[in-house]
Amino acid sequence: METHTMAAGQGHPYFPQDALIPGYAPNSTPLPVILGAFGGIIGAFVLSCVTLAKWYSPALKRADQLTISWFALCGFLHLFFEGYFVLNHTTIPSSQSLFAQLWKEYALSDSRYLTSDPFMLCIETLTVLTWAPLSLLTALLTARNRAHEQGTRHLLQAIVCVGHLYGVALYYGTCGFAEHMAGLSYSRPEALYYWGYYVGMNAPWAVVPCLLLWRSAGAVRMAFGAVARGEEGKKGR
Amino acid sequence: METHTMAAGQGHPYFPQDALIPGYAPNSTPLPVILGAFGGIIGAFVLSCVTLAKWYSPALKRADQLTISWFALCGFLHLFFEGYFVLNHTTIPSSQSLFAQLWKEYALSDSRYLTSDPFMLCIETLTVLTWAPLSLLTALLTARNRAHEQGTRHLLQAIVCVGHLYGVALYYGTCGFAEHMAGLSYSRPEALYYWGYYVGMNAPWAVVPCLLLWRSAGAVRMAFGAVARGEEGKKGR
Numbered sequence: 001m002e003t004h005t006m007a008a009g010q011g012h013p014y015f016p017q018d019a020l021i022p023g024y025a026p027n028s029t030p031l032p033v034i035l036g037a038f039g040g041i042i043g044a045f046v047l048s049c050v051t052l053a054k055w056y057s058p059a060l061k062r063a064d065q066l067t068i069s070w071f072a073l074c075g076f077l078h079l080f081f082e083g084y085f086v087l088n089h090t091t092i093p094s095s096q097s098l099f100a101q102l103w104k105e106y107a108l109s110d111s112r113y114l115t116s117d118p119f120m121l122c123i124e125t126l127t128v129l130t131w132a133p134l135s136l137l138t139a140l141l142t143a144r145n146r147a148h149e150q151g152t153r154h155l156l157q158a159i160v161c162v163g164h165l166y167g168v169a170l171y172y173g174t175c176g177f178a179e180h181m182a183g184l185s186y187s188r189p190e191a192l193y194y195w196g197y198y199v200g201m202n203a204p205w206a207v208v209p210c211l212l213l214w215r216s217a218g219a220v221r222m223a224f225g226a227v228a229r230g231e232e233g234k235k236g237r
Numbered sequence: 238m239e240t241h242t243m244a245a246g247q248g249h250p251y252f253p254q255d256a257l258i259p260g261y262a263p264n265s266t267p268l269p270v271i272l273g274a275f276g277g278i279i280g281a282f283v284l285s286c287v288t289l290a291k292w293y294s295p296a297l298k299r300a301d302q303l304t305i306s307w308f309a310l311c312g313f314l315h316l317f318f319e320g321y322f323v324l325n326h327t328t329i330p331s332s333q334s335l336f337a338q339l340w341k342e343y344a345l346s347d348s349r350y351l352t353s354d355p356f357m358l359c360i361e362t363l364t365v366l367t368w369a370p371l372s373l374l375t376a377l378l379t380a381r382n383r384a385h386e387q388g389t390r391h392l393l394q395a396i397v398c399v400g401h402l403y404g405v406a407l408y409y410g411t412c413g414f415a416e417h418m419a420g421l422s423y424s425r426p427e428a429l430y431y432w433g434y435y436v437g438m439n440a441p442w443a444v445v446p447c448l449l450l451w452r453s454a455g456a457v458r459m460a461f462g463a464v465a466r467g468e469e470g471k472k473g474r
Contacts, residue, residue, distance in 0.1 A: 151461030173359035224388030
């Protein structure tokens with residue numbers, strides 16, 4: 001990070017260059033090390049969840065295993081990574097903990113994470129309190145794979161997907177409007193940060209929820225369809 | 238509105254008192270007149286929707302009629318009233334059209350509607366594009382009351398309810414964080430504006446979606462339950 005142009009006077013590499021980030025200290029650990037550690041922790045958590053699920057429900061389909069991976073990933077990120085931001089947003093700029101260094105790196109693409117931006121704090125607090133537990137609960141119900149819980153499972157899956165889609169739309173949208181209205185960019189201009197971090201790292205929450213919502217919608221329509229045919233059958237007798 | 242204290246130099250009655258609202262002109266029509274006109278239009282629209290629904294589906298239950306009223310109300314407000322804001326947010330402060338005068342009155346409890354606030358513009362644009370058509374579609378499917386559309390109807394109802402709940406949580410939340418973090422209030426301090434307009438007029442979108450989501454969750458669980466029992470019955474034969 002030390003290679004970036006520092007804004008005159010503010011002593012940080014973030015955009016907008018006049019953003020106030022008191023106490024900022026550049027990361028002390030090389031990027032590959034913090035990314036490797038983060039990837040390792042996430043990978044271990046997601047793999048453990050899927051392994052546990054397959055042990056508990058050996059008949060689990062491939063698609064359900066992928067669904068569990070997704071919601072375990074979401075639950076982990078919401079609860080621990082975003083939870084860390086909500087609890088420590090004032091000290092992240094000066095901290096050298098693993099999660100603080102990750103946030104400082106990501107913030108090159110969105111400085112709102114280092115300026116205690118009220119919108120980010122608000123949406124992240126709601127994410128930690130709502131989407132974190134609901135994501136983990138959806139993973140759990142998918143893993144249990146019980147016939148009488150399929151309604152709750154698909155309803156929860158649809159709810160969390162709507163939350164993710166609305167959330168990511170607002171996340172991109174608030175930046176888009178800030179840029180459009182006030183010419184304000186929270187991301188450094190380099191492609192790595194804008195396209196790689198800001199667009200790329202959030203894009204999965206615009207794509208995967210669409211697929212999962214589609215699947216749950218299909219399951220719900222099928223269940224109601226079966227009920228409707230059952231009732232028609234009774235009338236026909 | 239002319240009776241309110243105007244902030245020195247800014248010439249408007251809104252909070253924070255140093256908010257920039259260029260071209261502000263006090264409302265020219267008495268409040269009871271604009272409220273009466275607005276209530277009349279909304280009442281006529283909602284009543285027309287329910288009357289049409291009862292004509293089309295005479296067997297419609299009372300609860301479904303109320304559901305249609307709710308989503309017709311939401312659809313109208315999202316599409317026309319909030320749509321007006323999205324299209325005319327820069328000219329509302331100086332305009333004397335019915336909707337502009339209503340926004341100027343409501344903005345006494347939330348000045349972000351007169352300052353082209355990026356968060357408000359973003360969430361309102363999403364509301365107009367997403368929740369408006371989905372609200373009206375839910376009202377339509379409820380009115381048609383067809384057995385094979387009940388799955389789609391309850392899924393849509395649940396989706397719109399999640400959108401409303403997330404939206405109102407963010408609406409209250411962003412104000413709450415702005416006040417907590419920066420001591421910034423967008424509402425005039427009088428109880429009428431803070432409790433009556435800001436809290437009271439948005440509270441229905443925190444309460445009604447909970448009830449409707451609960452009803453849809455019950456319907457979805459019942460449908461999946463019937464399917465599960467049907468499959469158990471087949472196995473038992």
